[in-house]
Amino acid sequence: MHLAHYLGLLHRSQVNLADAFRQVAVAHHGEPDVAILCRRQAQVCDRHAELLHPFAERYAEEATDEPDRLHAELFRGTRTGGIGLLRDLHDLYLMAAECDICWTLVGQAARGARDEKLIEVVARCDEETAVQMQWLRTRMKQAAPQALVVAR
């Protein structure tokens, strides 16, 4: 049973994403919509991590011992300015995408494990992650022409 590895990966990804949202909120306080929504989304990620925690612990007991090669580091600090905002939102998007595919795979595994409670958690959370991605995409699409073509 290897589900624990994916639960661990997803849990860490949510914790990392929460942290990255908070860093971006601080770094881009001059963009109030970004700052406010990033703080809100950090709380959403916190809740996801909390909901996952008991499952990660439970499945860890049944896990086979295997080195963790799944952890990916995407975010290495914030940047400034119009293009900096774009790059930071881009990183957040990729981190959210990491969570998104993890939710899909954990959801599939939960079905295989016939774990109704986990299926319920996934159903609730993966929708919220999808909204995060869609918001980040919307905000980046809006910012890109000004940052990449207009700004000198």
Place this chain on the structure above:
Amino acid sequence: MADRIADPWGERTPYGPGEPWPVRVDLHLADGLSEHEVDRWARSASILHSNGDAMDIAVKDGRIAGVRGHAADRVNRGRLDPKDLYGWQANNSRDRLTRPLVREGGRLVETDWDTAMNRIVDRSRQLLGSPGGWGRFGFYTSGQLFLEEYYTLGVLGKAGIGTPHMDGNTRLCTATAAAALKASFGTDGQPGSYADVDHCDAIALWGHNVAETQTVLWMRMLDRRHGTDPPAMLAVDPRPTPVAREADVHLAVRAGTNLALVNGLLRQIIRNGWYDEEYVTAHTTGFDELCRIVDGYPPDRVAGICDVRAADVERAAELLGTSRRLLSTVLQGFYQSNQATASACAVNNLHLVRGMLGRPGAGVLQMNGQPSAQNTRETGADGDLPGMRNWDNPQHIQELAELWNVDPAVIPHWSPPTHAMQIWRYAEQGSIELLWISATNPAVSLPDLARIRRILTQPELFVVAQDLYLTETAELADVVLPAATWGEKTGTFTNADRTVHLSEQAVDPPGAARSDLDVFLDYARRMDFRDRDGGPLIGWAGPEEAFEAWKRCSAGRPCDYTGLTYAKLREGSGIPWPCTDDAPDGTERLYGDGRFNTDPDYCETYGQDLSTGAEFTAAQYRAKEPAGRAFLHAADYQPSSEVPSDDYPMLLTTGRTVHQFHTRTKTGRAPELNAAAPDVWVEIHPDDAARHGVTDGDRVTITSPRGGIRVRARTTGIRPGVVFVPFHYGYFDLPGDRRTPRAANELTATAWDPVSRQPIFKITAVRLEKEH
């Protein structure tokens, strides 16, 4: 006539349900002038609020000398707001701008039109000369120009320069109304009519102090309340407004909790079976999800979140749920607060589940603040596309490209048009280098004024201000263009219930002042904007031609003007759109057949997530298969991001007073109005006042993280912990050395609703101290 300063609403003319609202003609003329001595009367409507009260302007010896309400008009039946009775005097004010000004050596000096316009054109050409030049322009316009002016501005911006950076100060007043209507019903367009007041048996006012913002609409409501079978009344407002005092149920909710309240009311209505199951099934989508969400808001929980009594929540739900003809009106208490769009949509939900739309007395009025705010939304001078078209629908862009005979790629449609707060941000960051401000005064009306002044004075930013007076904004501009105003130019504008009025030129503008239309046309000519075949992009030269061009743009869209002409508007009085060959007298109410504008090929938006503003795609929208049904958008309450703290323990809310409009550019120059409300004040609950050792008339300092103001205290029955400051007061009438900070927006924060992008003026954490 009653003293309309002391009694803004005048005498009652009571009437019963279904009866016509009696006529009452209000009149005010210059001292000593009588009606029969007036040389001539010019037809117009009010420009000092959004109600659209029709009037005639009195002309004596070539000057405006008074006003008289228009008895035949559907909106006001002769009545006028005190601002209109006295405000016309501002046209004759001695400090009108009469010549263009340009900045020379740090000072503004008088010049001629050629010099001023050439400066703007030279700068524009320079900016357009390199790639991405379109993105270096920002246009920040108004809710007070005429339709013809907005449409011309929209075309020159979208097809001439090709910039998405155009918005109005209507972002501050009406953006949430538009966003909520689009989200629920597919397109913008007011469902209801003021005539619903004549037929309703209940009126709910959601954050709408109509007694001070649209006094004539309030007169209509009061006249029903004084007649037979009066309508019940619900008011939601943290302040003890005249509306709240009149209402049968007043819910003084905690600032920022509107959504929790309306969710709770919806729950009661659904649980008690007060909803219209047949209507819900046939005409809406999303009912199950709505039930799931609102079920989490039982009265006790709502009482806790909103700090009102659970029994009052139940009473309010009963009032709403048992009415047979319910009228709702919504304004800034919802639009400028936390979760603005979601809360305004929740009011739409209430009407959808009760089937209270499109018949006499059953309607929603998502209101506007400004007289021609509706027209910015129609013509695309704010963050919309002309004719309520969908920026994400290539077919809609193609229609505009064909109409204007330009390459579709010129019309910016890669994302929604840039909203005002983002335009200012780009200016702050330096990527917008030319900011053209028309008929508005952001140096008093936008949040965080210290920041706005800093942006306006950035040396790299070229600022054009087009106004009647040297406003606080114009003082900081590089070029100031003197504009003609209401009564000095001809054009149309549309009120909050879609009624179109013609406003005729009564007198000549002062000195060299020109209409905003002439200024925009002159700029387009000098810039030599061309269509695809080398012809002039803008082929019209005057207001009536501009109106005819607009009619072609509006054809087939919800705001269809094709059945209107200037001649027709001169014949009778105001006419509500859509007005077409099929509906030659206009349309009283929308959606009478329960068929909404949600068809994917017709709708104005593919929708947004209400909590983040994330845009949905065409495919996602189509998957919802709306098929002419309205959307029930459900969202959970989330606390506001701005909350009181130890340093800033109170909440500030801002708003209007009946005798002033906006930044007082006109009302502050009308002696009676100015005398009625000459200076700013703060309203505070007696308990809070006592805690701070403050009594009526004391000077206090109010501070937020952005700045501080010094104002006099006035104790009222406002919610404890909340203070109110009217936002009208800036600095133009104070000499430089007496400009003590007093503008409410010195305190407010730069923050906005994620969907409508309307700034949140109603929730600012502040500290109050008595001055010694």
